[in-house]
Amino acid sequence: MAPRTALVPDPHGPGGRLQPLDDAGSPLGPPETVPDLAAAVAAREAAGSDRLPGPRWVWAAADSAYAPLLPRLPDRLARCHDLRLVEALLLAHEGRFGAPRSLGAAWSRLRGLPVPDDLPEPGSAESDDGQDTLFAPDRLQLPPGADPLAAVVAVHAEQQRRLAAIPDPAARHRLRLLVAAESAGALVAAEMTHDGLPWRTDIHDRLLTELLGPRPTVPGTQPKVLAELAVELQQALGGRPFNPDSHSQVLRAFADRGIQLGSTRSWELKGVDHPAAQLLVRYKELSRIHAAHGWAWQDAWARGGRFRPEYVVGGVVSGRWASRGGGALQIPRILRRAVVADPGWLLVVADAAQLEPRVLAALSQDAGLARTAAGGDLYEALAASAFHGDRDKAKLGLLGAMYGQTSGDIGPLLNTLRHRYPAAMGYVEAAARTGEDGGVVASRLGRVCPPASAAFLDLTEAPETAGEAGGRTARARGRFTRNFVIQASAADWALVLLAALRRRLNALPATVPADRPHLVFFQHDEVVVHTPANLADEVAAAVAEAADEARLLVFGDTPVRFPLTTAVVDCYADAK
DNA sequence: TCCTCTTGCGCC
DNA sequence: AAAGGGCGCAAGAGGA
Structure with a gap:
């Protein structure tokens, strides 16, 4: 052979x-x-x-x-x-x-x-x-x-x-x-x-009807609930007609009532004390479901009981996958109700808990951070050891360090982290400096990030005149490389897990290959396996083994653990 | 009318 | 003063 x-x-x-x-x-x-x-x-x-x-x-x-x-x-x-x-x-x-x-x-x-x-x-x-x-x-x-x-x-x-x-x-x-x-x-x-991902169009249809009203019989017309919300919104803002989907018309309508909005973003609207703001937030939520995952989406992508998007391996420079068509990696949580195992089958849903901070701990070999990542809830352990038990602060600080956040009240949190976990903070800060200086960084397994010229260097701007803008660009580049080392190494780990899991699933007993457990979804740090019910426990064990194999292969001898939250369910929505 | 850009939001 | 990384998608705005 x-x-x-x-x-x-x-x-x-x-x-x-x-x-x-x-x-x-x-x-x-x-x-x-x-x-x-x-x-x-x-x-x-x-x-x-x-x-x-x-x-x-x-x-x-x-x-x-x-x-x-x-x-x-x-x-x-x-x-x-x-x-x-x-x-x-x-x-x-x-x-x-x-x-x-x-x-x-x-x-x-x-x-x-x-x-x-x-x-x-x-x-x-x-x-x-x-x-x-x-x-x-x-x-x-x-x-x-x-x-x-x-x-x-x-x-x-x-x-x-x-x-x-x-x-x-x-x-x-x-x-x-x-x-x-x-x-x-x-x-x-x-x-x-x-x-394909099992997709119950009848359940999807029922959800849409509950949220939006019955499917419009004339294609292109607005569902009842959206149309009603649009009218209420109009009345709340004085009755003059406007299109709630148009940012500029929305801004003008609010301005006419003396409310100056910086944007029409939901988080900003939520802070506005006017009934119209809350109506608009609701309108936007529902309108998005209708536009992105409504009946048109169902017709195009979820026929025959399966959703079949096209995945783009390595579609993100960090090694994360992208997808083409159907917004496969952005299925709204509420619609996961429609993902239901076939009769006699189950879904094994596993996602890596706090993957990115664990990856940072393993990459940097920071002994202290590794101790917080040796088991259970990483943020809880971090809070206990450095933030007087305040889990929210611990999480905010660590995420801020990994993303390069500088705003808000995060400064003191970063100082605490720098003091307690110098190796981990040194690791991300070195990656950020490399990026600011125009260099490239790589993931644990050697996936190299794009050079500065690709996305971050504005060639219309001479370096000597760049000044302020150049500094902004360099800092943005630094945030990118800072995050890249972690996101890309997390993607390394997830990819190795996927390969190890696939090998184990294919080794499980099945009278015919069609009855074998198989992967139906993969989203950055989460996998879903569709399996005959009697094999669900073996699948869950296989996922855990694959995660540990990935740890060993990617990071070698590290005390950091990469625990999974695993659920065996009929319906994807019941996993969390 | 077609095309590109921007905005905003879904997911991690 | 600026202000967190990575995507895909749909709609509107506005130019060609």
Whole structure:
């Protein structure tokens, strides 16, 4: 069994091409053309199942290679190497952040040819969005006539060479772990889109009706409750008609009654002593649900009892995932009522408790902070040791330190933290200084942040005249790098947890693969597994084991613990 | 009419 | 005086 196998689907049919590789990426045999790629892949995957894993599948990108294969595979694949994701990690690590990362771009760099830009993502502003661009082979950006399989093999070998060339063994080991975890993320993302999050449209519908009134029969008309609120609002402000969705009209309507608002933000309105302000807050809450997750959303995204967003692995520079379509990572809490396990199934919902401060403790090896993060409620322990038991102060101070907050009454809290936890505070402050000086920082596993020029340097402004604005920009950059080291290292941990959990779930017994527990949601520090009811306890145990495995792999020998809050429920809304 | 920018708010 | 990091999405404003 070859340790790796390059895989290229035939864009126009069920077939494809394969080539066995060793771990360095050298071919172990000739390319092979197969008429049924799914069958050929499944056979090779199964051949390894007795103790030995199947090959690590090497492909250009999961959305073009794995997603189309998934419906035709009898079972999930164990491991992959996703060239596009790994290229992005390596480019950033090598100080070439933002260079095109498609297979064609990587191959062209290798051959010294002009490098094509990456195509805009489907659904983004720049793409003219033909329906089937997603799986089209030209997204690989290979020059005409280039052999895709040869390109996959060559780019993979080059990536393996670049990884092996990292001089520091520990850094090399960590980046290889990140490469494996990021690739596993690509598998999870494709599978979660394929499986979908269980979504009861009947419950969703009932919630919407309770909040907004019945679904309008004429599309585009406002639901009853919103229309009524708009009228009440108008009357409360003197009766002249205005559009509550228009910021400028709202500001004018309030101004006409002698109320000067700085903005129409809810938190500001909540402090305004006038009935119209409270009506507007309510209007905005309901109007948002209607616009963002109402009936139109349901029609577009939640058909057939499943919500199937597209996840974008590594879509955030910190390594957090992003999503495309349906606001997958912003489902309002109230609508989680509609996420219900199938009959005979349950949801195992687990989220990491106070992940980011724990990550800071582990990163900085601050002995005192590590003691507060050795168990239970971190903020409680922090409060007991440094804030006279005031948990709110402890939390506010620590969050402020991680985000770079300077406002409010936070100064004394930061001073206390600086005095009691010098290593932890020194760690974030060093990251902030690096950013202010225009440098880059990296996560624990080696995900490197973008350089200052990308988002923070205003080129229209000469440095010598920048003055005030330049200082503001530098401080903003400092807050970004200060937070990056923590957010990105937390994302490292979560990604490794995800990979470890997926491996454990796939090892659970199931008479048919469709009856196996599977991930249905992942949101930064939280996972949801849909499982046959009889396996729920094993799934809960698997999540705990995966979290501890992630701790060990990412942070090694640390006293810091990363406890999970785990709930086994019918309905997502009951988890917290 | 189309497009980009801004605002505001949902989630972590 | 300025004032907490990261996103996606929808609507309005306003220019082309």
